[in-house]
Amino acid sequence: MKKHVSRSRVSGRCRAPPSKSYTHRAILAAGYADEATVEDPLVSADTRATMRAVSAFGGTVDRSQLDSGTLRVDGFDGRPAVPDDVINCENSGTTTRLVTAAGALADGLTVLTGDDSLRSRPHGPLLDAVRDLGGRAESTRRNGQAPLVVGDSLSGGTVSMPGDVSSQFVTALLMAGAVTGEGVEISLETELKSAPYVDITVEVLEAFGVDAERTDSGFRVAGGQSYSPEGGSYAVPGDFSSISYLAAAGAVAAESGSEGVTIDGAHPSAQGDTAIVDVLDRMGADIDWDRAAGELRAAGGSLSGVEVDVGDTPDLLPTIAAVGAVADGDTRIVNCEHVRLKETDRVSAMAEELRKLGAEVTEETDTLTIHGSDSSLVGTDVDGRGDHRIAMALAVAGLVAEGTTTISGAEHVDVSFPEFWAVLDELGANVTDA
Ligand SMILES: O=C(O)C1=C[C@@H](OP(=O)(O)O)[C@@H](O)[C@H](O)C1
Numbered sequence: 001m002k003k004h005v006s007r008s009r010v011s012g013r014c015r016a017p018p019s020k021s022y023t024h025r026a027i028l029a030a031g032y033a034d035e036a037t038v039e040d041p042l043v044s045a046d047t048r049a050t051m052r053a054v055s056a057f058g059g060t061v062d063r064s065q066l067d068s069g070t071l072r073v074d075g076f077d078g079r080p081a082v083p084d085d086v087i088n089c090e091n092s093g094t095t096t097r098l099v100t101a102a103g104a105l106a107d108g109l110t111v112l113t114g115d116d117s118l119r120s121r122p123h124g125p126l127l128d129a130v131r132d133l134g135g136r137a138e139s140t141r142r143n144g145q146a147p148l149v150v151g152d153s154l155s156g157g158t159v160s161m162p163g164d165v166s167s168q169f170v171t172a173l174l175m176a177g178a179v180t181g182e183g184v185e186i187s188l189e190t191e192l193k194s195a196p197y198v199d200i201t202v203e204v205l206e207a208f209g210v211d212a213e214r215t216d217s218g219f220r221v222a223g224g225q226s227y228s229p230e231g232g233s234y235a236v237p238g239d240f241s242s243i244s245y246l247a248a249a250g251a252v253a254a255e256s257g258s259e260g261v262t263i264d265g266a267h268p269s270a271q272g273d274t275a276i277v278d279v280l281d282r283m284g285a286d287i288d289w290d291r292a293a294g295e296l297r298a299a300g301g302s303l304s305g306v307e308v309d310v311g312d313t314p315d316l317l318p319t320i321a322a323v324g325a326v327a328d329g330d331t332r333i334v335n336c337e338h339v340r341l342k343e344t345d346r347v348s349a350m351a352e353e354l355r356k357l358g359a360e361v362t363e364e365t366d367t368l369t370i371h372g373s374d375s376s377l378v379g380t381d382v383d384g385r386g387d388h389r390i391a392m393a394l395a396v397a398g399l400v401a402e403g404t405t406t407i408s409g410a411e412h413v414d415v416s417f418p419e420f421w422a423v424l425d426e427l428g429a430n431v432t433d434a
């Protein structure tokens, strides 16, 4: 599906969708529990994959009260059953990694697969770790990529692994490790990238009554723990990666004389992507975050380039690159090599697609520099690369580009922000089906 985005001005109030990262963890934690409800979950393609996995392991995910924002899960109580069928994780790396470790607990084998993008992403270090912890884990093509076969009762222990491929490997082992006999201690061989995502995990585990902690060399979770959220339910906060597109839209295209874009549901949490507030502020946007009210307002200013380290916040790269193309001077996005391991190589994707719109961009292995200027971008056909974040970031650029920008693969926003196009339209953007 293609969308046309024409140069437009935006203003008004909207609501952040619930966090994808918190929702995945809450649904799986509820699966590890006897029973739990998840309040205000994100219902999207990726989180549906995690729901399917919980069902495949013998849990029951009751969606009948989703209209009132409640997902009821009867869990598998720490003992995942051997699934009747292959688990299709579709486009979701988080599901694949977290379910790999869960499946390794079962007394039998679980097979995981996904779409073309997912089947090209790396899982090797997680498979090695599962084997070191007493389970079985194989890539059918022996290249560390899905399809994966895991199982044979992971028992726990101590493991050493790299931290610079995906933090989701740590999350997966902490969540599964809590219900093993021995617990899991992870020693990291390299610096941990995307570290705030493990903070999110530790926060969710704590809310489900599970203790996990940072150590000098990595993380540790004791075995023999049970998952049980206080009061029986867990509430998901708003998603700051999704908020980044709305705030960026306000920063680059706010109606002049208006308050800009106000986003509700922007409560503080462990999400590293709250860094978008600081980045836009440093670039010169008129931005104001009322943390207590959970309200973020973003309007335009005279934007200029800055340097941003995305080691902790890989999912912000497309948004920052799009705003950088509109700002004056260089925006240098550094420490971004791990951003190449997502749904697509997002460093190359943003370099190539922004160039189509007329931006000057320099791509290096670990750095993306957008040489912004006040000379305008010009709308043309761009490719969302089957990647939700690339499509949404290009829409932000499309608000400013002269004429019309036509974005292919627009349907992929369903992965994390199904209402994205409708919200943009409600804010006054000129968005139409192509
Ligand atoms: O754990 C999570 O919820 C996520 C961790 C990050 O991935 P990596 O840890 O692979 O960088 C992030 O990019 C992804 O969108 C969500």
Ligand SMILES: C=C(OP(=O)(O)O)C(=O)O
Pocket (backbone or CB within 6 Å): 020, 046, 091, 092, 093, 094, 095, 315, 342, 343, 389, 416
């Ligand atoms: C990389 C992402 O998610 P995942 O790793 O779950 O596919 C993302 O949402 O940007």
